Amino acid sequence: MDFFPDVTLAVVAGGQGRRLSGVPKGLLKLGDRTVLERLLELSPLFAEVLLVANTPEPYARFGLRTVADVVEGKGAPGGVHAAMAGAKTAWVLAVACDMPFVMPEVVRVLLEARSPEVDAVCFTVEGRVEPLLAVYRSTLAGPWGGALQQGDPSLRELLSQCRPQLLPEEALRAVDPEMNSRVNVNTPEDLLRYGLSLP
Template sequence: EVLLVTNNPLQYLSWDLTIVMDLFPIRCPLTGIHAGLFHTSAPHAFITACDTPFLKKDVIRALLEELEPKWDVVVPVTQEGSQPLCAIYSKRCIKPIEGQLSAEDAKILKFYPKVKVKEIREAQLRPADPHLISFVNINTPEDLSASETMSSDDLK
């Protein structure tokens, strides 16, 4: 099951996937996580952002290998910190997220103390992604220019 969470569904009608919209008026990644979890039929969902074009399947596999029923979140942690937009979330996260969004608090990591979190350290991720390019975000023209200078070895 693949869901696309967007506030512009008309742009994606030709795509062969299920399109869902945020259920809270706040525009932030946490509302996207909430909508994805709310609408999925699965007990857990892998959540990623649209601005990470180098995401490697092996990173997703590494996270899935660590998933156990007791975990509500399986999240990579690199030198830059937690990577909550490349993580697995349980539907059990819905209520804590709703409480946080109802208080108009958009910080993803703030609900983590209310759930069971398994952190996957950088050393565990490097076999799947030696240069950790799965966590490179392309948000600005400068980010795009920087990504264009990456070597083909970096992208492997």
């Protein structure tokens, strides 16, 4: 089993799932386990697990170190920024809390693509960057914080301002042929499609 002592696993819980009756999406269930519990199965790979949640109370029973957004009201970019700012390691793997099928093999591909010349590693699927299953250098917290205070950049815009290593779709398919690792659950239709239930 690999271990990456310079990486924090950051689960970005963000806001409430408005299209899912306002439930905390990390508590959606697949069988008898929550999505967050499934993501925490990755934790042996990492130095620490960090939960980014502006409303941490629903997740209290997991006993995770929790941080809130530093720059409020910025959605996913604010969540990833909070993870970088809160991490004690050089790198952060940011994963959305509503991704039930993230595979260790996929995580390993991202982490092994890091290099001194790179600030972030992401997959591209159908020409679009996947910023919420990606690895970021924690030192990006400074410049990204400044950009978030000045405007509303998307994660893709923020990535374009650093040195990203964009992995092709084939790199994901090689270890996850169905590409289930990138699935996130946002709507009642998604619950049905992937067999999840409300907490």
